[in-house]
Amino acid sequence: MSRHAEVSTEALLQSRANDSTKSSMTHDELSARVRRFATQDRLFLGVTFFFAALVLAALLGILLSLVMEAWPAFREYGLGFVSGTRWSPADDVYGAVIAIYGTLVTSAIALLIAVPISFGIAIFLTETCPLRLRRPLGTAIELLAGIPSIIYGFWGLFVLAPLFQEHVQPLFIATGLPLFAGPPLGIGVFTAGLVLALMVIPFIASVMRDVFETVPPVLKESAYGIGCTTWEVVRNIVIPYTRVGVIGGIMLGLGRALGETMAVTFVIGNANRLATSLFAPGNSIASTLANEFAEADPALHIPSLFALGLLLFVITFVVLGLAKWLIARGTARAGI
Amino acid sequence: MNKGIYRRRKAMNALGLALSGLSMAMGLAALTWILWTLFYNGLGAFSLDFFLKSTPAPGTEGGGLANAIVGSLMMVGFTTLISTPIGILAGIYLAEFGSRSRFGSITRFVTDIMLSAPSIVIGLFVYAVAVATVKHFSGWAGSLALCLIAVPVVVRTTENMLNLVPGSLREAAFALGAPRWKVSLAITLRAVRGGVITGVLLAVARIIGETAPLLFTALNNQFFNADMAKPMANLPVVIYNFAMSPYENWQQLAWGGAALIALIVLAINVAARVLFREKVQA
Numbered sequence: 206m207s208r209h210a211e212v213s214t215e216a217l218l219q220s221r222a223n224d225s226t227k228s229s230m231t232h233d234e235l236s237a238r239v240r241r242f243a244t245q246d247r248l249f250l251g252v253t254f255f256f257a258a259l260v261l262a263a264l265l266g267i268l269l270s271l272v273m274e275a276w277p278a279f280r281e282y283g284l285g286f287v288s289g290t291r292w293s294p295a296d297d298v299y300g301a302v303i304a305i306y307g308t309l310v311t312s313a314i315a316l317l318i319a320v321p322i323s324f325g326i327a328i329f330l331t332e333t334c335p336l337r338l339r340r341p342l343g344t345a346i347e348l349l350a351g352i353p354s355i356i357y358g359f360w361g362l363f364v365l366a367p368l369f370q371e372h373v374q375p376l377f378i379a380t381g382l383p384l385f386a387g388p389p390l391g392i393g394v395f396t397a398g399l400v401l402a403l404m405v406i407p408f409i410a411s412v413m414r415d416v417f418e419t420v421p422p423v424l425k426e427s428a429y430g431i432g433c434t435t436w437e438v439v440r441n442i443v444i445p446y447t448r449v450g451v452i453g454g455i456m457l458g459l460g461r462a463l464g465e466t467m468a469v470t471f472v473i474g475n476a477n478r479l480a481t482s483l484f485a486p487g488n489s490i491a492s493t494l495a496n497e498f499a500e501a502d503p504a505l506h507i508p509s510l511f512a513l514g515l516l517l518f519v520i521t522f523v524v525l526g527l528a529k530w531l532i533a534r535g536t537a538r539a540g541i
Numbered sequence: 542m543n544k545g546i547y548r549r550r551k552a553m554n555a556l557g558l559a560l561s562g563l564s565m566a567m568g569l570a571a572l573t574w575i576l577w578t579l580f581y582n583g584l585g586a587f588s589l590d591f592f593l594k595s596t597p598a599p600g601t602e603g604g605g606l607a608n609a610i611v612g613s614l615m616m617v618g619f620t621t622l623i624s625t626p627i628g629i630l631a632g633i634y635l636a637e638f639g640s641r642s643r644f645g646s647i648t649r650f651v652t653d654i655m656l657s658a659p660s661i662v663i664g665l666f667v668y669a670v671a672v673a674t675v676k677h678f679s680g681w682a683g684s685l686a687l688c689l690i691a692v693p694v695v696v697r698t699t700e701n702m703l704n705l706v707p708g709s710l711r712e713a714a715f716a717l718g719a720p721r722w723k724v725s726l727a728i729t730l731r732a733v734r735g736g737v738i739t740g741v742l743l744a745v746a747r748i749i750g751e752t753a754p755l756l757f758t759a760l761n762n763q764f765f766n767a768d769m770a771k772p773m774a775n776l777p778v779v780i781y782n783f784a785m786s787p788y789e790n791w792q793q794l795a796w797g798g799a800a801l802i803a804l805i806v807l808a809i810n811v812a813a814r815v816l817f818r819e820k821v822q823a
Binding site: 245246248253255256259261264267270273274321324325326328332333334344351352355356357358359362364406410434435436457460466471491494510511514518521525526529 | 550551553554556557558560561562563564565567568569571572574575578579582627628630631633634635637638639644645647648650651652653654655657658659660661662663664665666668669670673689692693696720721722725746747749750751752753756757760777780781784785792795796799802803806807810814
């Protein structure tokens with residue numbers, strides 16, 4: 206498109222200028238107009254370029270300011286910040302392990318629950334759902350994605366946590382496994398993972414649906430033609446064909462889960478302890494920031510929180526970048 | 542041949558499809574469950590006072606969320622005003638000028654990442670540049686943080702929409718001698734107006750419930766305040782603070798606030814879909 210654009214204005218007006226019988230303007234007037242248009246276009250290009258560059262600059266600005274603000278913490282602890290197991294504002298000692306552990310464990314729980322369910326939803330929407338219901342049901346799942354995370358957290362705290370405390374946790378605790386040790390608090394690492402799962406299901410499901418739809422019908426029809434069942438088509442045709450895109454969708458969900466703040470902060474319990482039990486309260490990177498930042502002491506506490514933020518940003522950047530790359534590769538095959 | 546194989550395959554098929562149907566049912570159940578509890582508990586808090594009075598002091602009765610509603614509206618309003626032109630112009634660049642350039646693809650990649658980047662980190666960044674430097678929290682800082690979240694949404698929808706415009710439409714306009722800026726603004730952008738408005742609406746729906754970036758930029762304000770240069774009450778942060786409080790009255794107000802936000806977000810999402818569908822059919 207853009208190549209056509211470069212020739213059009215000038216060439217056309219030039220040709221009209223040469224054809225003096227049809228044009229009521231003199232050659233000079235026309236070339237003045239062409240020059241004016243050219244200036245305007247350069248200006249327009251400059252303005253749009255400026256705003257596009259602004260988006261890039263924002264990202265660099267975020268990275269730079271995080272590094273600068275976190276510098277005192279890294280100077281104090283060095284790389285030991287990442288492996289320090291104590292986070293105690295009272296003693297002015299800061300290590301990131303508790304928060305990193307909380308972030309990773311909640312995200313892992315979320316993915317363990319969300320991936321199979323999202324997969325089921327995507328299969329249902331693309332393979333078995335009656336055509337008439339496809340659109341409304343797809344919209345319902347998208348609405349689930351549109352609900353703000355604070356609503357999920359709020360709902361998790363007031364509805365899910367009490368229910369969990371009374372009916373679900375006692376059953377698990379009765380098994381006596383150390384993984385489920387401790388009192389049934391309702392809130393804690395596991396509940397946070399559960400709420401996160403609910404949050405990322407719509408994201409993963411809609412990416413999976415999109416990549417499943419890229420499978421050429423002729424491939425599926427051939428499989429049906431030799432007598433495959435729907436399930437066999439899914440297992441042997443759809444999944445192998447869309448593997449890359451599916452992994453991309455899961456990574457996208459992971460990126461969301463890692464950085465999610467409010468849904469986790471409400472229900473994780475906000476305790477700076479390294480808990481081995483899934484039912485114990487903990488803290489994630491994002492929830493630590495949400496809880497402590499506004500009242501933090503500028504000396505070392507704030508830089509340490511910035512350092513946590515930087516860690517989170519870098520981790521999610523890598524995960525999301527990978528996700529985008531995989532999804533792009535997954536959907537590009539649709540063009541074959 | 543052995544009939545058992547067929548039976549096993551059929552059973553496997555039934556099991557797989559049943560499980561997939563079950564997941565769908567679970568997803569729908571979650572949606573209805575969340576919305577039902579929210580509206581069941583929250584709509585009861587709606588009253589005249591809820592919309593007209595400011596947040597009550599700890600432990601007192603009555604009060605409403607007027608200051609938070611106004612604060613949210615102001616911040617979201619300014620954010621929309623600022624981020625819509627920025628997003629649209631950047632989107633035009635990506636679609637019309639930067640579709641093949643290296644700069645274009647890097648910007649596209651970064652915008653996509655920013656779409657899902659942790660919003661709390663954006664709050665940290667704005668704190669560093671707009672709060673720590675002036676030494677006080679403000680509504681402007683909150684708005685800036687929301688802009689950083691809204692702009693990528695508008696950029697990406699604008700670009701995607703512009704890419705749907707057939708090249709022949711552009712060529713026709715160029716053939717009439719229109720300059721590029723006129724073609725972009727008066728022809729292609731106009732052709733996808735509905736889609737671009739949808740993008741802006743979705744951006745509003747996205748930022749209206751954003752809490753994390755406001756926690757330490759706009760902070761909160763117990764009193765009514767319409768001055769963007771001062772700390773500003775806003776619905777999400779008030780909901781968060783009130784929900785975590787031990788006071789019954791505050792928790793009730795939090796339910797009302799949560800229901801209000803959910804209602805607005807759902808309404809915008811539905812409106813955006815209707816608008817966009819009509820545009821596509823036209």
